[in-house]
Amino acid sequence: MSTNRQRLRKRKKRIKRRRIMFFIILPMMLLAFTAAGYGAFLYKKAETIFSASYQDDGRAKSDLRDGEVDPEIDNVSILLIGVDDSDTRQFGGKTRSDALMLATLNEKKKTIKLLSIPRDSYVYVPEMGEKTKITHAHAYGGPRATIETVENLLDIPVDYYVRMNFNAFMDVVDAIGGIKVDVPYELSEMDSKDRNEAIHLKPGVQKLDGEEALALARTRKLDNDIERGKRQQEIMKAVVKKAISVNSISKYDKIVEAIGSNMKTNMTFNEMKAFISYGTTGKLKIQTLNLQGKDGRDPNSNAYIYELDETELEVTERQLKRHLEISYANRDEDQDLASK
Numbered sequence: 001m002s003t004n005r006q007r008l009r010k011r012k013k014r015i016k017r018r019r020i021m022f023f024i025i026l027p028m029m030l031l032a033f034t035a036a037g038y039g040a041f042l043y044k045k046a047e048t049i050f051s052a053s054y055q056d057d058g059r060a061k062s063d064l065r066d067g068e069v070d071p072e073i074d075n076v077s078i079l080l081i082g083v084d085d086s087d088t089r090q091f092g093g094k095t096r097s098d099a100l101m102l103a104t105l106n107e108k109k110k111t112i113k114l115l116s117i118p119r120d121s122y123v124y125v126p127e128m129g130e131k132t133k134i135t136h137a138h139a140y141g142g143p144r145a146t147i148e149t150v151e152n153l154l155d156i157p158v159d160y161y162v163r164m165n166f167n168a169f170m171d172v173v174d175a176i177g178g179i180k181v182d183v184p185y186e187l188s189e190m191d192s193k194d195r196n197e198a199i200h201l202k203p204g205v206q207k208l209d210g211e212e213a214l215a216l217a218r219t220r221k222l223d224n225d226i227e228r229g230k231r232q233q234e235i236m237k238a239v240v241k242k243a244i245s246v247n248s249i250s251k252y253d254k255i256v257e258a259i260g261s262n263m264k265t266n267m268t269f270n271e272m273k274a275f276i277s278y279g280t281t282g283k284l285k286i287q288t289l290n291l292q293g294k295d296g297r298d299p300n301s302n303a304y305i306y307e308l309d310e311t312e313l314e315v316t317e318r319q320l321k322r323h324l325e326i327s328y329a330n331r332d333e334d335q336d337l338a339s340k
Contacts, residue, residue, distance in 0.1 A: 042253055049260035050269050055163075057144045057266045062157035069159050071107070071274035075324045077156060078103045078267075079147055081138065081163040097138040097146060098166075102156070104323045110278050113323050115289040115316065117150065122296065122305040125149045132298070133305060143264075154317050156324070160271070163264040166192065169217075170210030171258030172239065175251055178207045179238040184231070185222055189215035213239075289316060 061068045069076050082099030100117040119135040127137065127145035137149040147158045170192065173179055182205045191198035191211050199215035201208075208216065217235050243255065265272075296307035 042256070045253055046256045046260075047269050049256055050263075050272055053260050053263045053265055054268060055143075055264040055266060057147065057161060059144065059147075059266075062147075062151065062159055064151060064155070064157035065159070071105075071159075071271055073107060075104070075106050075108075075326075076159040077320075077324065078105070079143075079150055079158045079161040081143060081146055081161060083138065083163060083165050094139045096135040098135070100134065100146070100150070102150060102154070102158070102320070104156070104320050105275070105278065106323055106325070110285070111323070112278070112286045113289055113320060114286055115291070115320065117153075117291060118293070118306045120304060120306040121153075121291065121293070121308055122298065123149060123153050123308070126152055133303075143266075153313075154320065156317065156320050157326070160267045161265060162267070164259075165262050166214065168259055168262035170214055171262065172243070172255055173208070173210035173213045175254035175258045176239070176242045177251070178209050179213060179235065179242050180205060180207050181213070181216065181235055181238050183208075183216060184227075187215070187219050187221065189219050191215065289319065291316060 080099070080101040080103060081097050082101075083095045083097055096119075098119060100119065102115045102117065104113045104115075105111075117134060119133065121134045122131055123134050124131050125134070125137045125140065125145065126148045127141040134146075134149055134153075137146045141148075143161045143163055147161055150156070151158050183201045183203050185203050187199075187201050188197040189199045190196050192214065199212055201212060201216060213235055216231060291308055292312040293306050293308040296305045297303070298305050
């Protein structure tokens with residue numbers, strides 16, 4: 001077998017590992033916050049559950065901020081950290097991040113930019129004092145080490161973080177009674193307990209539960225990442241459409257439970273409430289961004305890495321800074337961006 005084929009085969013095996021579809025978490029969070037508006041009981045329940053999810057990251061504010069931010073009036077950023085801390089994996093406190101997304105939120109425009117950061121991105125991890133895969137930052141120093149790594153990579157302040165495991169997605173799908181989607185082809189996938197081919201789906205439009213929806217979202221055996229991305233977008237639409245339907249309002253308490261029980265965050269409940277306006281305006285726009293790069297090898301271990309394109313990285317950094325409307329130390333850079 002050629003080296004290229006071996007590399008491709010190993011990479012496919014890595015991608016098969018369970019990864020939560022984290023682009024779907026933000027809409028679900030907004031939905032849960034919005035749900036709090038449906039009566040005093042649900043509001044109180046959301047306050048109790050989300051307050052229990054609070055976990056201080058040890059920072060009063062980002063070192064890249066002059067002062068603390070208020071999401072009611074300020075543009076802010078949220079780092080979404082997806083982890084697999086299931087009992088079957090038994091990672092304990094050394095859980096790696098399986099998915100990373102940085103969301104920047106513009107309060108006035110009610111727009112969100114969502115940047116996906118590949119888990120194998122080869123970056124400098126301040127906590128470790130060396131370059132390695134960004135997924136290792138969480139295993140080494142938890143959310144704080146991951147936050148500092150992302151700030152160092154993008155020169156963007158990370159104001160908040162949300163750490164969530166893959167159970168949240170399955171629990172939300174189950175909470176709303178499943179979703180109806182079109183399965184493109186017959187497939188067999190492992191379930192959430194790593195049992196091979198435990199999920200078997202036939203092609204066609206059908207109703208899926210949480211386990212089945214997760215299997216459909218992560219499979220790519222018969223196509224590629226592009227098609228898998230399209231499927232995930234359709235699943236996201238199906239979840240949001242079902243969740244905001246009149247028939248699902250009575251299930252909002254279960255949605256709040258599903259998200260809250262699988263989440264840790266440095267946001268207080270009062271800060272979370274500030275994001276309700278993003279979900280209730282009816283004008284919410286989410287733009288997805290990706291970091292360009294190429295396959296590579298760690299010079300020390302020869303392990304697979306994703307080498308980020310420095311030019312494209314700078315372009316992305318500027319986009320996020322414009323969206324956050326943060327000031328630049330370099331006035332010439334300010335003028336350059338203002339002219340674009």
